[in-house]
Structures are given as C-alpha cells and as structure tokens.
Amino acid sequence: MTPRRKIVPVFVPHLGCPNDCVFCNQRTISGSLRPAGAEDVVRALEEARGKTASAELAFYGGSFTNLPEETQRALLAAAQPFRASGFVTSLRVSTRPDAVTAQKLRLLRAYGVETVELGAQSMDDRVLRLSGRGHTAADTVAAAGLVKAAGMQLVLQMMTGLPGADRETDLRSAEAVAALEPTGVRIYPTVILRGTPLERLWRAGKYRAHTVSDAVGTCAPIAGLFLRAGIPILRLGLNPTEALSGGKAVGGAYHPALGELVYARLYLELARRKLRSMPKLPPRIELLVAENRVSQMTGRKRGNLLALRWEFGLEEISVSGGPFPPETVEIREIL
Numbered sequence: 001m002t003p004r005r006k007i008v009p010v011f012v013p014h015l016g017c018p019n020d021c022v023f024c025n026q027r028t029i030s031g032s033l034r035p036a037g038a039e040d041v042v043r044a045l046e047e048a049r050g051k052t053a054s055a056e057l058a059f060y061g062g063s064f065t066n067l068p069e070e071t072q073r074a075l076l077a078a079a080q081p082f083r084a085s086g087f088v089t090s091l092r093v094s095t096r097p098d099a100v101t102a103q104k105l106r107l108l109r110a111y112g113v114e115t116v117e118l119g120a121q122s123m124d125d126r127v128l129r130l131s132g133r134g135h136t137a138a139d140t141v142a143a144a145g146l147v148k149a150a151g152m153q154l155v156l157q158m159m160t161g162l163p164g165a166d167r168e169t170d171l172r173s174a175e176a177v178a179a180l181e182p183t184g185v186r187i188y189p190t191v192i193l194r195g196t197p198l199e200r201l202w203r204a205g206k207y208r209a210h211t212v213s214d215a216v217g218t219c220a221p222i223a224g225l226f227l228r229a230g231i232p233i234l235r236l237g238l239n240p241t242e243a244l245s246g247g248k249a250v251g252g253a254y255h256p257a258l259g260e261l262v263y264a265r266l267y268l269e270l271a272r273r274k275l276r277s278m279p280k281l282p283p284r285i286e287l288l289v290a291e292n293r294v295s296q297m298t299g300r301k302r303g304n305l306l307a308l309r310w311e312f313g314l315e316e317i318s319v320s321g322g323p324f325p326p327e328t329v330e331i332r333e334i335l
C-alpha cells in the first residue's frame, strides 16, 4: 500500500511575542522552549520521509510572519531541498492577522508557501479587546484579502467562549469568518491553560469557563453553518495530548473527542428539525445521512436515536448512509 501524504508540523514558539492573549501560555512555558531552527525542519522531514510518500510542511505555534526575516528565511530555506526532491509538496504557516503585509506574503511565496492560516479567533472587537488579542476584526478582513490577492489558500482559525463572548457573538463571528470564504476553518473552543492570564481571571471569578457542554451547544450551529457554506472544518477542538489530559488544561472546553460530540449534537438538531417539519410522522423511520456521518447521527451509545425515539414517540428508528450532502438528514418510512 502506498503511504499517504501527511502534514509534518514544526512548532515555532514565538518567544518574543509582544502580545498578551489571555488564553496563551507561551510566556509561562517559554523557559522550556527554544526557538525552532533549520535543523528542526530537517529532522522533522527526515523522520517523515521514512513513513510517507510525500508531505506538507506546516509551521504552527507562533506568528510566523512576525519572526525576524532571517529566521523566516532560514526555516523556509531548510525545506527547499525536500521540495526540490518532490517529497514536500506544499508548505503552510500560521500567523496573526496584523502580521500580514503584501511584502511578507511575497517572501513566503518565494519559498513555496501555499497556505496561510490566520488566527482570527473572533470577529467581535469587544471580545478581541477583552481577550488581549491586540488586533481588530478589520485586521482579519484586510489580511484575508491580502492572502487571497497573493493567490494563496486562506485558512481561518476561530475560538468560541472567549471573554466577553456568548453564543450569539460566536455565531456572528462564524458568519463573518464564512463571509471571507476561506478554504478551511479550525474551531477551538476556549480551554483554560495552567499559568495563563485567563486562569487568573477564572479563579478570580471574572471569567466564566466555557464548559464542554457550552462548547457543544455553541459549535453545533457553527459547524452547520460552515457545512452549508461548503467550508471544510479542518479541526474542531484542541488536539488531545497527554499534557492537556494530565493537568495542563485546568478548565474550559477540553475533551479528547470534542469534535464527535459537536457533530453528534449537530445531527441531532438537524434530525429534530426535519422530524418537526413533517406533517405526519410514521411510527417507524430510517434516518438517511452521508456515508461518513452515520456514527455522528447515531451519537455516543446510540444517544441521538434514543433521544429522538423518546421525543417523537417512535416505535423504531435506525440510520443508514448514502450519497447525501453532509448537511442534510432525510427520513424514510420503514414499511
């Protein structure tokens, strides 16, 4: 079997970051971090070469375009022999919206970067201010325009449950993000990390944690919105790690299977809406969804089916997959 292409991540901690995002723990952990260098890029790609036929190199973690230009050049240059050999097929970087200029994008393009991920986080200026982001929604709109004008792919990251946010502001942020027509989005419900300003606000009673239940309730309609807009959700929730599970996440929306919980809620709501819209409900029904959505429609421990059966007084309910659009639930009577 041919090995699949994979993403090779290189974490670029931005040790000198002048910003004060309340949720960020880079300052606290900076003693245990060191700047990423060309040798890290080479090592990561050498390791990946034995395991996969081709790879996309991704610089994550900091604000890549805020790094000194010589550091950016050194990191990108280290990948060029792997690009020339055909192993690295594309490169991506993540950065802040206010760290994007046409000139900075030209540098990235010159080294073959095709995708720029922008940490929009929210499109509400009050939420951005209360979260110490140091940029505005207008910065994100402008940066998104520059990325597209440079002919690059645009991925937008947003967070839910930040200080000052509620379900309404988060939904409006998602609409504003979708209006920028990114090629993909990542959604990160706020997690309270140990040692962050957010932890202090939370412990002082000045911030209410965005619980897993809050995140599921907020992100389900947001996921539906992106599905309807045809915008792929590349990630929902922080990647589970031993450190997060082992105590680094002290509160907030950390759950190793958060994405599954959100999608299960989304499909439960879609099915509810569909069933409520039917003038006459047959007693035995089959829910029809896209092939890869069957488990999400079913829910954990068949929770969605049990809930629907009880709510709608059904005698029988089951799920089947088929060639259906991802954002729809169809109903078929079981005869």
Ligand code: SF4
Pocket (backbone or CB within 6 Å): 014, 017, 018, 019, 020, 021, 024, 025, 026, 061, 062, 063, 096
């Ligand atoms: S999240 Fe904010 S504070 Fe942390 S590195 Fe990024 S810009 Fe700096």
